[in-house]
Amino acid sequence: MSSIKQINHVAIVVKDIDDALCFWEDALGLKVTHVENIPEQDALVAFLSTGEAEIELVKPMDKDSSVAHYLSKRGPGIHHICFEVDDIEACLDKLRAHDVHLINPEPVVGTGGKRVAFIHPESTHGVLVELYELTEQEPEIRLSRVRALADRAIFEGQVATASVLKFLRGIRYRATSEERSTPTSEES
Ligand code: ZN
DSSP: OOOOEEEEEEEEEESOOHHHHHIIIIITTOOEEEEEEEETTTTEEEEEETEEEEEEEESSOOOOOOOHHHHHHOOSSSEEEEESSSHHHHHHHHHHTTOOBBSSOOEEGGGGGEEEEEEOOGGGGGGOOOEEEOOHHHHHHHHHHHHHHHHHHHHHHHHHOOOHHHHHHHHHHHHHHHEEESOOOOOO
């Protein structure tokens, strides 16, 4: 029997992450915990911690992506709500049994390597809903992805603007000092 554990994050589509951080980080005081480029969705995302749940800022990186279409049609605003579930397959089976319109009938790989599936807003009374099953490898995958982005952003001058760069520099510094104290065999 599958169950919903909690709200994992609420995603907000923005035109510019740095601009959005002027409110979400500087004024409201939330801290950026993760930044990731998602090629499958042509989007750059930044996660901010609010205790258990997170806010996900989503910036489309390609004007033909579905997120870019959403932004140009509706403007910035709430894009989806994500629930963490303990068994995503069982949850999808149950939704299918209720004739719910699933955008992803099978789980796909999302940010941080987690298993995700989206439910169509026509079945949810207008809200795009994401389901997310935690994987044990997520902390490692998250770190390796953010470091890959940091390397690209810093050495190739891509992607980043000031606030994102500041966060990425911190990640690189943190990763480097952790390696010095506790060497691991994981990716370089
Ligand atoms: Zn999400």
